[in-house]
């Protein structure tokens with residue numbers, strides 16, 4: 001069923017009140033096929049949305065919105081691991097909890113990230129020392145041109161920091177339908193993120209847990225949830241789309257220059273030898289933390305998060321983003337790249 005002139009306000013976590021000319025809720029493959037056929041017959045563009053937690057809707061969408069509501073989770077027992085196959089419309093954090101309840105580990109550091117399972121591989125969601133790419137076995141997509149389902153291995157997905165083939169080559173070519181996760185039955189704690197390591201150490205010091213051997217995945221989930229809640233605004237209370245910019249990757253020369261000028265600059269060495277600088281720090285130095293511009297603003301506790309305080313539009317948010325980018329460019333000669341997908 002295709003509806004007309006639907007407000008998207010409740011379909012994006014920034015609460016932007018733009019309209020979709022046409023809107024179809026997709027609960028099965030037949031609905032997906034017929035909605036795509038409608039878009040090609042009417043020669044109108046389409047956009048796929050699900051949790052709506054990583055999009056900025058710039059203006060009304062003169063086309064068709066496919067709201068992905070494909071549901072279902074399957075677990076295959078495969079010896080020391082399990083393969084969890086989840087449909088794209090499943091809620092991400094519900095899947096994390098489902099897996100932990102079944103003693104399948106690997107997603108716990110990614111607890112409480114808003115959004116859907118199908119969106120997770122697109123930007124390769126990451127937090128607290130983990131990226132979803134590490135757990136993905138394959139991604140099933142509906143290939144729009146060939147009208148067929150196919151599976152992409154993790155390698156074929158070309159995962160990188162907040163990036164994948166779904167943002168590049170395959171953008172607009174496929175619709176993600178299911179994602180398979182390889183999860184382990186034996187829990188191995190990942191304390192790569194400093195803040196998480198410190199939080200666990202504090203519990204050890206307090207005698208609440210005895211050394212790493214006793215750390216359970218559910219404890220990691222609890223700590224991650226606590227950390228997120230303490231810094232990141234809950235979209236249902238203060239509309240936002242998480243980090244609005246990527247942490248920029250900078251050259252070694254740039255890194256040395258920054259360190260000389262600002263010895264306290266937070267830098268992160270990547271596995272591949274490149275260096276990331278904390279965008280939140282750059283934005284804070286540029287004086288934007290906690291600042292408002294009309295109905296929108298920069299979160300007071302995390303400068304990387306833009307918030308929609310009072311019914312601001314997509315254009316207003318992008319105007320604020322542009323001002324921030326200009327300040328950071330001027331001050332540090334670093335270009336900030338917007339992280340959520342902008343539509344249209």
Ligand code: EPU
Nearest residue numbers: 127128242243245246247266278280281284301302303304
């Ligand atoms: N910092 C500031 N000012 C701030 C906030 C942070 O100077 O207002 C500094 C912190 O002191 C720290 C550094 O910036 O030294 C990094 O901060 P944090 O660890 O909070 O993480 P982040 O780099 O700002 C990234 C992800 C988040 C993820 C966290 C935790 C990106 C774009 N963002 O943020 O992901 O939750 O690490 O792992 O990589 C998201 O993508 O939507 C998201 C929330």
